[in-house]
Amino acid sequence: xxxxxxxxxxxxxxxxxxxxxxxxxxxxxxxxxxxxxxxxxxxxxxxxxxxxxxxxxxxxxxxxxxxxxxxxxxxxxxxxxxxxxxxxxxxxxxxxxxxxxxxxxxxxxxxxxxxxxxxxxxxxxxxxxxxxxxxxxxxxxxxxxxxxxxxxxxxxxxxxxxxxxxxxxxxxxxxxxxxxxxxxxxxxxxxxxxxxxxxxxxxxxxxxxxxxxxxxxxxxxxxxxxxxxxxxxxxxxxxxxxxxxxxxxxxxxxxxxxxxxxxxxxxxxxxxxxxxxxxxxxxxxxxxxxxxxxxxxxxxxxxxxxxxxxxxxxxxxxxxxxxxxxxxxxxxxxxxxxxxxxxxxxxxxxxxxxxxxxxxxxxxxxxxxxxxxxxxxxxxxxxxxxxxxxxxxxxxxxxxxxxxxxxx
Amino acid sequence: xxxxxxxxxxxxxxxxxxxxxxxxxxxxxxxxxxxxxxxxxxxxxxxxxxxxxxxxxxxxxxxxxxxxxxxxxxxxxxxxxxxxxxxxxxxxxxxxxxxxxxxxxxxxxxxxxxxxxxxxxxxxxxxxxxxxxxxxxxxxxxxxxxxxxxxxxxxxxxxxxxxxxxxxxxxxxxxxxxxxxxxxxxxxxxxxxxxxxxxxxxxxxxxxxxxxxxxxxxxxxxxxxxxxxxxxxxxxxxxxxxxxxxxxxxxxxxxxxxxxxxxxxxxxxxxxxxxxxxxxxxxxxxxxxxxxxxxxxxxxxxxxxxxxxxxxxxxxxxxxxxxxxxxxxxxxxxxxxxxxxxxxxxxxxxxxxxxxxxxxxxxxxxxxxxxxxxxxxxxxxxxxxxxxxxxxxxxxxxxxxxxxxxxx
Numbered sequence: 173x174x175x176x177x178x179x180x181x182x183x184x185x186x187x188x189x190x191x192x193x194x195x196x197x198x199x200x201x202x203x204x205x206x207x208x209x210x211x212x213x214x215x216x217x218x219x220x221x222x223x224x225x226x227x228x229x230x231x232x233x234x235x236x237x238x239x240x241x242x243x244x245x246x247x248x249x250x251x252x253x254x255x256x257x258x259x260x261x262x263x264x265x266x267x268x269x270x271x272x273x274x275x276x277x278x279x280x281x282x283x284x285x286x287x288x289x290x291x292x293x294x295x296x297x298x299x300x301x302x303x304x305x306x307x308x309x310x311x312x313x314x315x316x317x318x319x320x321x322x323x324x325x326x327x328x329x330x331x332x333x334x335x336x337x338x339x340x341x342x343x344x345x346x347x348x349x350x351x352x353x354x355x356x357x358x359x360x361x362x363x364x365x366x367x368x369x370x371x372x373x374x375x376x377x378x379x380x381x382x383x384x385x386x387x388x389x390x391x392x393x394x395x396x397x398x399x400x401x402x403x404x405x406x407x408x409x410x411x412x413x414x415x416x417x418x419x420x421x422x423x424x425x426x427x428x429x430x431x432x433x434x435x436x437x438x439x440x441x442x443x444x445x446x447x448x449x450x451x452x453x454x455x456x457x458x459x460x461x462x463x464x465x466x467x468x469x470x471x472x473x474x475x476x477x478x479x480x481x482x483x484x485x486x487x488x489x490x491x492x493x494x495x496x497x498x499x500x501x502x503x504x505x506x507x508x509x510x511x512x513x514x515x516x517x518x519x520x521x522x523x524x525x526x527x528x529x530x531x532x533x534x535x536x537x538x539x540x541x542x543x544x545x546x547x548x549x550x551x552x553x554x555x556x557x558x559x560x561x562x563x564x565x566x567x568x569x570x571x572x573x574x575x576x577x578x579x580x
Numbered sequence: 581x582x583x584x585x586x587x588x589x590x591x592x593x594x595x596x597x598x599x600x601x602x603x604x605x606x607x608x609x610x611x612x613x614x615x616x617x618x619x620x621x622x623x624x625x626x627x628x629x630x631x632x633x634x635x636x637x638x639x640x641x642x643x644x645x646x647x648x649x650x651x652x653x654x655x656x657x658x659x660x661x662x663x664x665x666x667x668x669x670x671x672x673x674x675x676x677x678x679x680x681x682x683x684x685x686x687x688x689x690x691x692x693x694x695x696x697x698x699x700x701x702x703x704x705x706x707x708x709x710x711x712x713x714x715x716x717x718x719x720x721x722x723x724x725x726x727x728x729x730x731x732x733x734x735x736x737x738x739x740x741x742x743x744x745x746x747x748x749x750x751x752x753x754x755x756x757x758x759x760x761x762x763x764x765x766x767x768x769x770x771x772x773x774x775x776x777x778x779x780x781x782x783x784x785x786x787x788x789x790x791x792x793x794x795x796x797x798x799x800x801x802x803x804x805x806x807x808x809x810x811x812x813x814x815x816x817x818x819x820x821x822x823x824x825x826x827x828x829x830x831x832x833x834x835x836x837x838x839x840x841x842x843x844x845x846x847x848x849x850x851x852x853x854x855x856x857x858x859x860x861x862x863x864x865x866x867x868x869x870x871x872x873x874x875x876x877x878x879x880x881x882x883x884x885x886x887x888x889x890x891x892x893x894x895x896x897x898x899x900x901x902x903x904x905x906x907x908x909x910x911x912x913x914x915x916x917x918x919x920x921x922x923x924x925x926x927x928x929x930x931x932x933x934x935x936x937x938x939x940x941x942x943x944x945x946x947x948x949x950x951x952x953x954x955x956x957x958x959x960x961x962x963x964x965x966x967x968x969x970x971x972x973x974x975x976x977x978x979x980x981x982x983x984x985x986x987x988x
Contacts, residue, residue: 245752250757344593349659350625380986464875469872471753473749474752559977566969571749575788
């Protein structure tokens with residue numbers, strides 16, 4: 173199929189999603205069937221409005237493609253727009269495919285997480301039913317690491333590195349006074365505890381300056397157990413670093429941070445788990461306690477990238493272009509970890525039906541017997557993903573990023 | 581004076597205070613009058629309890645001295661203990677000088693901020709009145725940059741770099757959705773707005789991904805003006821990044837974040853300025869608003885150091901040792917910026933009486949006419965301080981730090 177291609181980004185931004193965009197672009201350039209490579213602004217929502225930009229004049233200039241790789245957040249903008257079924261909202265699908273037709277788009281690449289893969293799945297189904305001649309490929313990203321069909325998601329490694337680095341520095345900061353004190357750090361992750369788990373990489377050789385207690389949403393949370401856990405840690409040290417997921421829930425299933433409002437996908441918006449835990453600790457133990465929300469920094473801290481993550485995110489993007497060239501459609505780029513002692517990733521094709529609207533949780537074998545930390549398999553899984561540093565480009569000491577608004 | 585020397589750290593930790601410790605150590609080593617170089621644990625409080633450690637066996641091992649330079653937070657621990665006058669609490673002074681005598685301490689170096697310099701001043705005065713034969717030298721540090729007698733304080737440059745980097749990344753993160761939204765970032769600085777000012781370094785060439793509005797504690801804050809300022813920014817862009825100091829005050833002098841309790845020095849403990857501003861914006865403008873507290877990370881983010889800051893902090897430490905060797909006592913290491921276009925720092929001797937218990941504010945000339953951002957002199961002052969990066973040592977992808985608890 174000769175024609176143009178379109179790449180768009182969707183869902184929450186990550187520090188690596190632009191490396192994937194750079195990868196798709198670089199792969200699409202090598203496909204002689206592809207003429208113009210467009211970027212779609214603000215995901216499927218912007219595409220419906222016909223907001224497409226020709227990427228070559230932007231990315232072929234200077235070292236912009238390299239700069240793009242280390243630019244955090246979605247360069248093309250994003251959306252959280254969820255397509256309804258085409259049985260109830262066919263006009264949306266028509267609008268999208270009409271835009272595709274207008275710009276002669278034969279290949280569409282959508283970079284995103286679970287919800288975005290749902291969009292890819294629906295577009296594929298509509299395409300199958302209506303034969304509009306467009307190849308649709310999903311390329312995964314999410315800091316949450318909760319997608320099936322991949323060993324881990326692009327973006328997760330950098331977020332994990334930032335969280336572990338930051339928690340280790342917080343532990344250093346907390347250790348200075350000769351007094352009992354507790355810090356509760358809150359990490360993102362509504363239902364899957366991968367990001368919280370990665371705080372476990374904040375440890376030194378002797379476990380003296382580390383994340384001491386880690387609570388995942390996969391394990392029912394109990395204040396009684398928390399207080400007992402803290403007392404046990406305090407037998408050996410005066411300062412305790414606790415890391416909790418925003419999504420920790422009590423035995424009865426209620427969130428520690430009560431869901432206050434729903435987001436556009438109907439998910440409850442959380443916030444304040446650490447604040448609540450802080451208050452309970454002060455009440456129960458009377459110890460000086462501080463809570464810290466790592467907040468959006470965990471998904472946009474491009475000054476603390478994992479080189480492994482950026483390299484892999486780029487390769488995943490390139491594989492997206494390759495799958496399209498091979499005639500695949502309605503699939504997502506997948507990955508499997510190679511067997512053997514040395515870390516390696518095999519990047520290939522994943523089944524999108526096994527991805528959309530599902531969430532991969534932290535397996536029980538990754539959690540220690542006390543349910544407050546990591547078991548060895550968790551370290552084995554996580555450690556390769558945060559390896560390597562990238563020296564980002566700076567100007568007057570501050571990182572430089574590529575900004576789409578400079579070009580449109 | 582032949583004898584031993586003692587170095588201690590006090591006050592809030594910074595990412596550069598250990599570079600200063602490394603500098604004093606390195607300078608003291610070259611002084612042939614100094615035999616053993618001790619570190620005092622937990623500042624003056626630990627010294628009163630005789631908690632001294634010989635530093636040579638720690639810092640001469642492997643590359644520990646280099647590692648110390650890039651370790652955040654106070655390696656020797658800290659305290660917030662404030663000495664009373666020796667007219668009312670002479671026993672404390674006796675205790676300290678008895679420890680000095682017991683360990684044959686002839687040189688005492690205290691690394692800290694305003695409150696620590698008060699301790700240096702008092703020890704000097706007691707020494708003058710009682711002739712206990714000890715040289716007392718202050719070496720400045722504080723992320724707050726509010727000390728006189730220095731062009732800027734060691735630790736400030738790294739904190740400024742981290743804040744500007746982070747705010748720029750938050751701006752990238754916020755720009756992705758095609759909707760109106762506002763982020764309020766809260767930065768430390770009770771009475772002096774230096775750290776908040778440094779968020780102004782988060783800008784790109786065209787001002788599209790930047791800190792849009794900056795409010796310092798030096799300027800009376802008005803919600804009415806804030807809303808007008810936001811509306812003006814929104815004429816040109818949909819996302820607005822606002823940076824506020826934790827210490828912003830209304831015209832009548834009341835803090836936005838009401839002081840809830842006093843810390844050990846009687847300062848009101850602030851928190852929640854951004855949360856309050858967030859609530860008011862939502863109420864007044866009905867725009868999606870999020871608040872982010874940068875929290876302790878701004879003082880301990882050793883993964884984002886300013887090379888200029890670390891180099892200068894080390895040199896300030898070395899100058900402390902030099903002043904002692906020259907027979908100075910009761911002084912603090914000071915600095916003056918060299919004249920001329922090219923940035924340079926002259927490190928010398930400062931007058932401690934002009935430092936203790938005083939706070940240097942941001943001058944009016946650094947603030948723009950609209951009182952919501954930087955004037956050119958602020959850029960000229962700040963930019964050299966954040967220059968240069970340091971590739972910190974990592975193990976399995978996570979920074980390695982030197983930990984005193986591995987040695988005692």
